[in-house]
Amino acid sequence: MIRMECEICGKPISDHPKRVKIDGSIMAVCDECSRFGRIQKEPPKPKFRKQNNKNQKRQQPRREEPQEELMEDYNEIIRKKREAKNWSREQLGQKINEKVSVIHRIESKKMVPDTKLIQKLEKALNIELLEKYNTDDLSQYIGSSGSGVKLGSIVKIKRK
Numbered sequence: 001m002i003r004m005e006c007e008i009c010g011k012p013i014s015d016h017p018k019r020v021k022i023d024g025s026i027m028a029v030c031d032e033c034s035r036f037g038r039i040q041k042e043p044p045k046p047k048f049r050k051q052n053n054k055n056q057k058r059q060q061p062r063r064e065e066p067q068e069e070l071m072e073d074y075n076e077i078i079r080k081k082r083e084a085k086n087w088s089r090e091q092l093g094q095k096i097n098e099k100v101s102v103i104h105r106i107e108s109k110k111m112v113p114d115t116k117l118i119q120k121l122e123k124a125l126n127i128e129l130l131e132k133y134n135t136d137d138l139s140q141y142i143g144s145s146g147s148g149v150k151l152g153s154i155v156k157i158k159r160k
């Protein structure tokens with residue numbers, strides 16, 4: 001039996017490794033790291049060969065990875081916007097149909113709002129709380145770094 005190790009983070013791959021294309025080279029990586037590249041189908045279908053065509057529809061990742069992340073300072077954004085509108089926590093709670101304690105916990109970062117709650121807050125306060133991250137940009141960055149050390153630190157950052 002062949003034991004595989006992820007070519008990015010070095011973790012042993014128990015299952016089948018994912019084959020992804022990162023900056024032109026195909027690497028066998030674990031699930032975690034497969035998000036850094038384009039997953040290669042076996043065998044690759046010709047219509048996915050054009051990597052440089054920007055007008056091409058972006059290939060959807062197979063796993064349900066979030067393409068959006070809650071902003072780091074979501075609590076500040078919510079609090080500032082709420083205060084700008086002159087709403088108390090109670091008022092905001094009423095508008096989105098949540099308890100005051102929920103608002104309080106979100107604003108003090110003791111609670112991370114779920115997707116539904118994020119949407120309600122975004123709508124009520126007219127804000128954006130999700131940060132889109134572009135996997136294409138990330139893979140370019142990985143490609144230009146050319147060192148395993150940086151790859152490791154990116155993996156860490158994305159895992160937080």
Ligand SMILES: [Zn+2]
Nearest residue numbers: 006009030033
């Ligand atoms: Zn890995």
